[in-house]
Amino acid sequence: MQEKFTPYLEKQFANRAIAEQYLVPKDNILYKFKNLDPLSEDSHQPVKGLIHKYDNRALIKVSYRCASHCQFCTRIRQIGTNEGDLKFDEIQNIITYIKQHIEITDVILSGGDPFFSPKQTLAILEELETIENVKVIRIGTRLPVHNPKSFESAVIKKVLNKVAEIQQKKPLFILINFEHPDELTPETIQVIKQLKQTGATLFSQTVFLKGINNNSNTLKRLFENLFWNGVLPYYIYRCDSVKGLEHFVCDMNEEIEIMTELRKRLSGLAYPTYIVDVEGTGKIPIPLSFWSDTDISQCKDFTDKQIRL
Numbered sequence: 001m002q003e004k005f006t007p008y009l010e011k012q013f014a015n016r017a018i019a020e021q022y023l024v025p026k027d028n029i030l031y032k033f034k035n036l037d038p039l040s041e042d043s044h045q046p047v048k049g050l051i052h053k054y055d056n057r058a059l060i061k062v063s064y065r066c067a068s069h070c071q072f073c074t075r076i077r078q079i080g081t082n083e084g085d086l087k088f089d090e091i092q093n094i095i096t097y098i099k100q101h102i103e104i105t106d107v108i109l110s111g112g113d114p115f116f117s118p119k120q121t122l123a124i125l126e127e128l129e130t131i132e133n134v135k136v137i138r139i140g141t142r143l144p145v146h147n148p149k150s151f152e153s154a155v156i157k158k159v160l161n162k163v164a165e166i167q168q169k170k171p172l173f174i175l176i177n178f179e180h181p182d183e184l185t186p187e188t189i190q191v192i193k194q195l196k197q198t199g200a201t202l203f204s205q206t207v208f209l210k211g212i213n214n215n216s217n218t219l220k221r222l223f224e225n226l227f228w229n230g231v232l233p234y235y236i237y238r239c240d241s242v243k244g245l246e247h248f249v250c251d252m253n254e255e256i257e258i259m260t261e262l263r264k265r266l267s268g269l270a271y272p273t274y275i276v277d278v279e280g281t282g283k284i285p286i287p288l289s290f291w292s293d294t295d296i297s298q299c300k301d302f303t304d305k306q307i308r309l
Contacts, residue, residue, distance in 0.1 A: 004066075004067075004068055004069050004080060005022060005068045005069075006067050006068055006146055006147040008146070008147050008148065008149060008187070009022070009067075009068050009145075009146055009147065012182075012183075012185070015182050017180045017182060017212050017213070017218075018180060018182060018183065020211065020212055021070055021071060021072065021179060021180075021209065021212060022068060022069065022070065022071055023071075024071045024247055029244060029246055029247050030246050030247075031243060031244065031246065032246050033241045033242060033243045033244075033245065033246055034243060035241070035242065035243060035279075036076075036077040036242060036243050036244075037077060037242075038240060038241050038242060038279045039053075039074065039240065039277055039279065040053075040279070041053070041075075046097060047090070047093045047094055047097050048086070048090050048093065048094075049061050049062070049084065049086050049090060049091075049094055050093075050094045050097060050098075052097075052101070052104070053281065054281075054302075055103050056103055056104060056105050056106060057104065057105070057106035057107070057108065058098060058101075058104045058106075058107055058108070059107075059108045059109075059110050060094060060107060060108065060109050060110065060124060061075075061084055061110055061111050061112060062084075062086065062109055062110070062111045062112055062113075062114045062117045062120050062121050062124065063084045063085050063086065063111050063112040063116070063117040063120060064078040064079055064080065064081050064082070064083060064084030064085075064111060064112045065079075065080070065082075065084070065085075065111065065112045065113065065116050065117055066079055066080070066111070066112055066113045066116055066142065066143075066146065067113065067116050067142075067143055067146035067147045067150065068146040068147070070142065070177075071244075071245075071247075071248075072207055072209055072239060072245055072248045074240040074242055074245075074277075075112075076242060076244055076245065077242075079112065084111070084112060085117075085120075086120050088123070091120065091123055091124060091127070094124070095124075095127045095128075095131070098128075098131060098133070098134065099131055099133070101133075102133040103133075104133060104134065105133055105134060105135040105136065106134075106135065106136045106137075106138070107128055107134050107136070107137055107138070108137075108138040108139075108140060109121060109124060109125075109137070109138065109139045109140065110140045111140075113140075113141050113142055113143050113146075114139050114140070114141060115139075115141045115143040115150070115151075115156055115159065116143055116150075118153075118155045118156050118158070118159045119155060121139070121159055122155070122158055122159050122162055125137070125159070125162045125163070125166060126162065128166075129162075129165070129166050129169070129170075134170070135170055135171070136170060136171045136172075136173070137166060137170065137171075137172045137173070138172070138173045138174075138175060139163070139172070139173070139174050139175070139200075140174075140175045140177070140205070141174065141175070141176055141177070142176065142177040144176055144188045144191040144192065144195075145176070145177070145178065145183045145188060148185075148187040148188050148190065148191045149187070151191050151194055160194070160195070160198050161198075163198040163199075163200050164197075164198040164199055164200075167198065167199045167200050168199070171201070172198075172199075172200045172201075173200060173201045173202075173203055174195055174198075174200045174201070174202050174203070175202075175203045175204065175205050175234060176192075176195075176202065176203075176204050176205070176231060177204070177205050177206070177207075178204050178205075178206055178222060178226065178231075179206055179207060179209055179212060179213055179222075180212060180213050180218065180222060181218065181221040181222040181225055184222075184225050184226070184229070189229055192229050192230065192231060196230055201232075202230060202231045202232065203231065203232050203233070203234035204223075204226050204231050204232070204233050204234055204272070205234055205235045205236075205237070205272075206219075206222065206233070206235070206236040206237070206272065207236070207237045207239050207248075208236060208237065208238055208239055208248075208250045208255050209239065209248045209250070210239075210247070210248050210249060210250045212248075214250045214254060214255065214258065215258070216258045216261040216262055216265075219236075219258065219262060220262060220265055220266065223262070223266055223270045223271065223272065224266070224270055226270070227267065227269060227270035232269060232270075233270055233271060233272035234272055234273070235272050235273055235274075235275055235283070236259070236272045236273070236274050236275075237275060237276070237277060238250075238252065238255060238274075238275070238276040238277075238286065240277060241279070252286070252296055252309070253296070255274070255286070256274075256286060256287075256288055256289055256296070257289060259274045259286075259288055260288040260289040260290065263288060263290075273285055274286050274288075276299075276309065278299065278301050278307045278309070279307060280301030280302075280303065280305045280307045281301045281302045281303050281305070282301040282302035282303075284299050284300075284301065284307075296309065297309055
């Protein structure tokens with residue numbers, strides 16, 4: 001699959017920490033992981049585009065398209081293809097499923113990037129807005145990092161107007177993926193201000209990336225600057241064990257020490273939950289060094305299944 005970058009992002013490639021998230025020499029990858037879908041998303045897809053892995057929440061893959069292709073993406077097997085494009089009847093199949101499963105109260109729009117497929121996102125939001133059992137809507141995006149200028153487009157402004165309407169009726173959260181403090185450029189910060197004007201609550205998500213952000217000072221600067229700009233750090237993930245992502249995976253003991261140090265240095269509101277999305281079921285918090293004799297080689301998932309890490 002050919003990598004895709006926006007002109008804005010290519011200008012940022014002078015910064016090594018940003019460039020290495022996208023430009024990974026294939027001969028540098030040691031293919032130790034065997035699975036392209038270790039989180040078993042494909043086996044929890046009752047209809048095209050919908051992942052229903054947890055009883056009370058569901059994830060909609062609006063498309064497989066993004067403005068640029070992060071090489072650490074857990075959906076690297078799909079991103080950049082047109083196979084995930086949702087047609088009108090496929091959106092209706094998703095909506096029908098959600099209406100029929102009233103246990104679903106929390107719906108996440110993901111992909112790909114929902115803001116990169118704004119027409120489909122707008123159509124989905126207009127439907128979710130009316131579903132009584134859907135109490136909360138989340139939108140995940142990295143477009144403010146990939147191409148902040150796109151938020152000037154008329155169709156994205158329509159989506160943001162819809163976001164502003166919905167959040168008057170039910171909570172709507174926008175989760176932006178940031179990996180390094182240098183991604184918080186003036187252009188991206190301006191988009192953050194634009195998103196805040198909708199009334200949506202803004203959170204961030206981050207992935208530990210070897211050689212890029214596995215440093216306590218780097219992450220402190222990232223989380224503080226997000227906090228100061230009105231974005232609450234939500235999750236920092238251990239990089240998923242997806243085939244082809246080996247290059248990015250850090251030593252878990254190092255991650256634990258970094259997060260322990262940050263817990264001492266950051267406000268609670270600026271400190272994200274450190275988790276591993278296990279190959280079983282669940283996003284499991286990883287214990288810090290405040291506790292001794294912890295076996296981090298395994299854990300139990302949400303179903304009490306023992307998972308080797």
